[in-house]
Amino acid sequence: MSKYGAIAVEVDGIRFASKREAARYGLLRVLEGAGQISGLVLQPRFPLVVEGEKICTYVADFQYTDCTTGAVITEDCKGMKTPVYRLKAKLLKALHGIAILET
Numbered sequence: 149m150s151k152y153g154a155i156a157v158e159v160d161g162i163r164f165a166s167k168r169e170a171a172r173y174g175l176l177r178v179l180e181g182a183g184q185i186s187g188l189v190l191q192p193r194f195p196l197v198v199e200g201e202k203i204c205t206y207v208a209d210f211q212y213t214d215c216t217t218g219a220v221i222t223e224d225c226k227g228m229k230t231p232v233y234r235l236k237a238k239l240l241k242a243l244h245g246i247a248i249l250e251t
Contacts, residue, residue: 154167169209184214186212187211189211189212198243204239206237206240209223222248
């Protein structure tokens with residue numbers, strides 16, 4: 149059990165931090181199989197660098213391409229939005245122009 153009550157789960161040999169994240173993975177796999185999304189990546193990492201100094205790294209839950217719009221979606225399954233998460237999300241938007249889809 150984690151600090152915020154999430155229970156880790158394993159699906160397809162992959163460990164997920166929560167049941168919510170594992171369920172979302174299952175849905176994304178179905179959407180990928182149906183051709184609605186492509187290029188599903190788990191745990192993509194984004195270095196957050198300011199003026200040449202690495203501050204931290206943001207690790208999203210998923211990233212994929214929406215086949216209908218061609219948009220690259222970076223997604224995070226959130227039950228609790230911690231202050232650190234909020235700060236990293238703002239840095240990701242400011243430094244990389246990436247807005248996080250929260251599910």
